[in-house]
Amino acid sequence: MKWLLLCRMLGLLSMLVGGSMVFSLPWAFPFCGETPEFESAGFYGLCQAIAISVASGLVLYLFGRRDQSAILRKEAFAVVGLGWMLAGILGALPFLLSGTQRHAGDKVIEVTIADCIFESISGFTTTGASVLTHLEAPRPGPDGTIDESAPAKLVPRCIMFWRCFTHWLGGMGIIVLFVAILGQLGAGGKALMRREVPGPITETVRPRIRETAVAMWLIYVGLSAILAVVLMFEGMTFYDSLCHTFGTMATGGFSTWNASLGHYNSAVIEWTVILFMVFAGTNFTLYYLVLSGGRNSDGSRKSLAARFAPLFRDPEYRLYLSILFVATALLFGSLMRNGQFEHAADSIRHAAFATVSITTTTGFGTADFDQWNDFSRALLIGLMFVGGCAGSTGGGVKVARFLLFAKILKLEVETSFRPNVVRPLRVSGVNLDKSLRHEVVVYFCLILVIFVASWLLLAAIEPGDAWAHQDSGGRTQLLDSASAVAAILNNIGPGVGAVGPTMNYALFAPQSKLLLSLLMLLGRLELFAILVLFFPSFWKTQ
Numbered sequence: 386m387k388w389l390l391l392c393r394m395l396g397l398l399s400m401l402v403g404g405s406m407v408f409s410l411p412w413a414f415p416f417c418g419e420t421p422e423f424e425s426a427g428f429y430g431l432c433q434a435i436a437i438s439v440a441s442g443l444v445l446y447l448f449g450r451r452d453q454s455a456i457l458r459k460e461a462f463a464v465v466g467l468g469w470m471l472a473g474i475l476g477a478l479p480f481l482l483s484g485t486q487r488h489a490g491d492k493v494i495e496v497t498i499a500d501c502i503f504e505s506i507s508g509f510t511t512t513g514a515s516v517l518t519h520l521e522a523p524r525p526g527p528d529g530t531i532d533e534s535a536p537a538k539l540v541p542r543c544i545m546f547w548r549c550f551t552h553w554l555g556g557m558g559i560i561v562l563f564v565a566i567l568g569q570l571g572a573g574g575k576a577l578m579r580r581e582v583p584g585p586i587t588e589t590v591r592p593r594i595r596e597t598a599v600a601m602w603l604i605y606v607g608l609s610a611i612l613a614v615v616l617m618f619e620g621m622t623f624y625d626s627l628c629h630t631f632g633t634m635a636t637g638g639f640s641t642w643n644a645s646l647g648h649y650n651s652a653v654i655e656w657t658v659i660l661f662m663v664f665a666g667t668n669f670t671l672y673y674l675v676l677s678g679g680r681n682s683d684g685s686r687k688s689l690a691a692r693f694a695p696l697f698r699d700p701e702y703r704l705y706l707s708i709l710f711v712a713t714a715l716l717f718g719s720l721m722r723n724g725q726f727e728h729a730a731d732s733i734r735h736a737a738f739a740t741v742s743i744t745t746t747t748g749f750g751t752a753d754f755d756q757w758n759d760f761s762r763a764l765l766i767g768l769m770f771v772g773g774c775a776g777s778t779g780g781g782v783k784v785a786r787f788l789l790f791a792k793i794l795k796l797e798v799e800t801s802f803r804p805n806v807v808r809p810l811r812v813s814g815v816n817l818d819k820s821l822r823h824e825v826v827v828y829f830c831l832i833l834v835i836f837v838a839s840w841l842l843l844a845a846i847e848p849g850d851a852w853a854h855q856d857s858g859g860r861t862q863l864l865d866s867a868s869a870v871a872a873i874l875n876n877i878g879p880g881v882g883a884v885g886p887t888m889n890y891a892l893f894a895p896q897s898k899l900l901l902s903l904l905m906l907l908g909r910l911e912l913f914a915i916l917v918l919f920f921p922s923f924w925k926t927q
Contacts, residue, residue, distance in 0.1 A: 476508065508550075
């Protein structure tokens with residue numbers, strides 16, 4: 386391992402994270418009805434976090450600047466894995482240093498270190514799980530009890546903005562942003578991108594990796610700007626439109642309200658967010674191909690159908706839309722059969738929103754789907770493992786892997802009765818390497834092993850009476866733990882039961898929060914960039 390190189394890259398990344406906190410500072414002013422002391426605590430907390438991040442990054446950079454060698458495969462794994470961990474720790478500083486508070490029963494307490502790390506990593510990994518309770522709840526009086534006569538948010542506006550902004554940074558990827566800004570990484574940039582950009586068959590859209598990173602971010606920024614403007618026209622404030630845009634385009638799910646998007650009770654806003662969640666769950670490479678393919682080889686303009694052909698020829702994208710359509714139809718039929726909503730229009734809207742939000746791993750909520758019938762909840766739990774397309778901001782296993790896994794199963798079944806027939810694994814007419822077949826099967830096995838092991842470990846860590854005060858609804862803590870692990874590992878956020886859409890993760894023990902934070906990183910970086918860090922042989926020089 387090239388330790389000096391690793392220090393240099395992590396130092397630059399630390400300064401990037403610290404610099405990104407600057408965009409949250411203006412939201413502490415004006416004080417917007419809050420006491421100046423409350424908002425100024427958030428402002429000074431952010432300033433301290435910026436100073437610590439930049440100073441620590443500068444020390445690391447100066448220590449490692451002597452090594453200007455290229456980034457190879459091993460160093461790329463280390464930079465991505467450790468870089469995301471470091472970003473999560475630095476991102477936790479604003480919560481910790483600002484004295485952010487949360488509810489604990491009928492008391493209000495300051496967040497712990499485990500709470501801050503959980504919230505920060507949840508933001509960067511676009512999971513959207515939270516330990517901050519009652520975002521617009523009253524603040525406590527001098528004795529620590531809640532004073533209903535003085536309503537005010539427990540989290541300063543600038544800290545709330547940073548919380549949502551971590552989504553946006555992590556959506557396209559902090560390493561992708563890192564590569565886009567630094568243009569001298571060469572082949573090392575490609576190694577870094579391969580470790581972070583999710584999906585098994587994602588290809589770069591340009592031969593130069595920096596141009597690829599810049600193109601991805603420009604598309605991401607463009608879609609975000611469009612959504613923010615549309616949400617403002619639909620009734621949101623500038624502040625709320627930005628925060629919900631970050632959560633939508635990053636498929637994260639953090640909101641500025643306890644009731645999430647349900648706070649607005651607006652069908653127009655919900656259908657808009659549904660559309661952009663679908664956009665965010667699509668492979669961004671396809672957008673580049675559509676935007677850059679406006680002319681034929683002879684210079685003439687392509688027709689609209691020809692221009693969008695790469696999008697709808699893509700088998701993963703077609704399967705992605707098919708899953709969303711079929712799941713929405715099944716959920717709509719289930720809600721209508723059980724009379725969950727009075728009007729069919731409400732049923733189709735909530736069915737579509739829940740399906741898209743869970744499948745794309747966004748995690749926004751408009752209704753408490755934990756109160757729906759067993760079939761609806763089971764369908765949504767199954768969708769947690771699907772995720773978005775390869776090369777999207779969505780989490781989960783990815784539609785591409787399910788497509789490949791289905792083809793692999795078909796080949797294996799055919800081989801069982803026709804052992805002498807050799808058929809290649811083909812997608813869109815292209816033969817895929819046999820190693821990819823092995824990689825997909827291994828990934829599914831690892832997801833299953835990590836899910837079961839984490840489920841049992843979480844159940845062992847949590848005391849038996851930990852959630853006795855929660856309404857179990859006939860479920861057990863064991864099932865709620867399984868839901869929590871599935872939602873966290875697939876970067877969704879809300880699950881069912883004690884971690885349903887109206888609940889959060891504040892009730893978990895500190896050890897459980899750290900375990901769940903690790904699962905968020907495993908899900909976002911698709912296992913290997915984190916797992917290799919636990920192998921002693923990985924750190925050896927040779």
